[in-house]
Amino acid sequence: MENTKDLQSSLSSNLLREKRYRSFLEKCANHMTVKNIAHFGSKLMHQEKLHYHFFEDHSLFKNALYLTFFSLNLPYEYQDSKYLKRKISKEEAISILKLFERRISERVPVQYITHEAYYSGYKFFVNKNVLVPRSLMNSQFEDFLSHVHWENYRVLDLCTGSGCIGITLALLNPNIKVDLVDISSDALEVASANVKYYGLQDRVRCIQSDLFTNLHDKYDLIITNPPYVPEIEYAEQPLEVKNEPKIALVAGKDGLDILHQILTQAKKYLNPNGMLIAEVGYSAAITLKKKYPKVPFQWRKCKGSKDESLLYKITEFLIQWTPLLDSIFLCEAKGLPD
Ligand SMILES: C[S@@+](CC[C@H](N)C(=O)[O-])C[C@H]1O[C@@H](n2cnc3c(N)ncnc32)[C@H](O)[C@@H]1O
CATH class of the missing domain: 3.40.50.150 (Vaccinia Virus protein VP39)
Structure with missing residues (x-):
């Protein structure tokens, strides 16, 4: 029930981005993977002129990939191609797109969205404070x-x-x-x-x-x-x-x-x-x-x-x-x- 509601409710109050999200969901419906949704997110983040905010490799792709892994509860070992090729459902894609939208509309570092940051290989809880x-x-x-x-x-x-x-x-x-x-x-x-x-x-x-x-x-x-x-x-x-x-x-x-x-x-x-x-x-x-x-x-x-x-x-x-x-x-x- 909730999933259907999720699919119908809008992803962004910005009409252009809403259109882009919908078009991605339609175009990629049958072949959505971790890699292609992260590429989509990174492209959108570039278009919106986001700052990489000191994230790995100074990369917006890594920003998008990290949010994707977080949303799917995958270990953040994105180099492993088995995760990049992992197929994702439309419901999963919607949850990921919502995280992209927060990153874009709120202009916050990814770690404020996930409430975790890695430092020296250790995980730390973080928030906006x-x-x-x-x-x-x-x-x-x-x-x-x-x-x-x-x-x-x-x-x-x-x-x-x-x-x-x-x-x-x-x-x-x-x-x-x-x-x-x-x-x-x-x-x-x-x-x-x-x-x-x-x-x-x-x-x-x-x-x-x-x-x-x-x-x-x-x-x-x-x-x-x-x-x-x-x-x-x-x-x-x-x-x-x-x-x-x-x-x-x-x-x-x-x-x-x-x-x-x-x-x-x-x-x-x-x-x-x-x-x-x-x-x-x-x-x-x-x-x-x-x-x-x-x-x-x-x-x-x-x-x-x-x-x-x-x-x-x-x-x-x-x-x-x-x-x-x-x-x-x-x-x-x-x-x-x-
Ligand atoms: C650059 S951040 C560093 C945080 C952390 N050490 C790190 O490396 O991620 C500086 C910190 O200094 C704190 N701060 C600013 N003025 C201060 C003061 N007068 N006395 C103690 N802490 C202060 C801020 O609240 C902030 O948490």
Whole structure:
């Protein structure tokens, strides 16, 4: 009964898109597969000038494919051709088209539709109250952990959002205790759900605080992916980004309002041999180097996921000479301003 109703009710309030959905359903009625509905979705998303929103391979096809897999409850191993060739029924197609329509009409990241995001191979619950996890620091987490002088095995993930960074570190190293800190209680609800999902309540705490205001402990490692988008750059962001919390992105005129506070206060919250690690965005890195000439930042570049292609190797070779791409720093407590 419900299916018949579903088939009759409109898929979009936009007449042109409604026509396209109906025409796809008619034309492909007898040979609908995962692959061709994802291609249809991706074509539509291109026509509607959607932004890929940092999704895999910067690809709108992957946006559409992911929504298709999610709707069909398939494991997201889309490279496997047996899934791409899977036939889909008209009812299944309608459910998928409804997800495409949400992506298009609401201009939200796909993860806000599915309420899940993958980061470092781990699944995180997300909603509109947190930034969709995408910090490129994760390709260097194991290296970061190996650089820390452990004294009390305590880590602070400052500006935690979904908790993706602190939780991943806790999963990578079972000896550490992690505090997840955010100013937003809505974000902390999400982080707390993720802590519970991984059963980490005995090692990972959520604390609401405006940066260090409510903190009293010392840590071996403070790691942070704070807001660092300059106001003027925010204005130019695609709608998908603007539908993420503004407080997660913007940090004053030059994007450094939060970073200045972290840099000038972190020492007090670090053990003497502790370390601060922060992601800062390309334009911020240049300003920070000028503004704090005495701070011995160890700059790193954000690397994409490693692959064996020639293009990756050439890019890797070229970026190591480009100071413009410095976007993560490590700094020992001793070198930080008092
Ligand atoms: C760029 S998001 C990073 C979220 C997460 N760490 C990640 O990498 O996906 C920045 C986070 O900082 C939080 N935030 C902004 N201002 C803050 C402040 N003054 N104190 C604590 N957290 C703050 C925002 O609520 C947001 O969750």
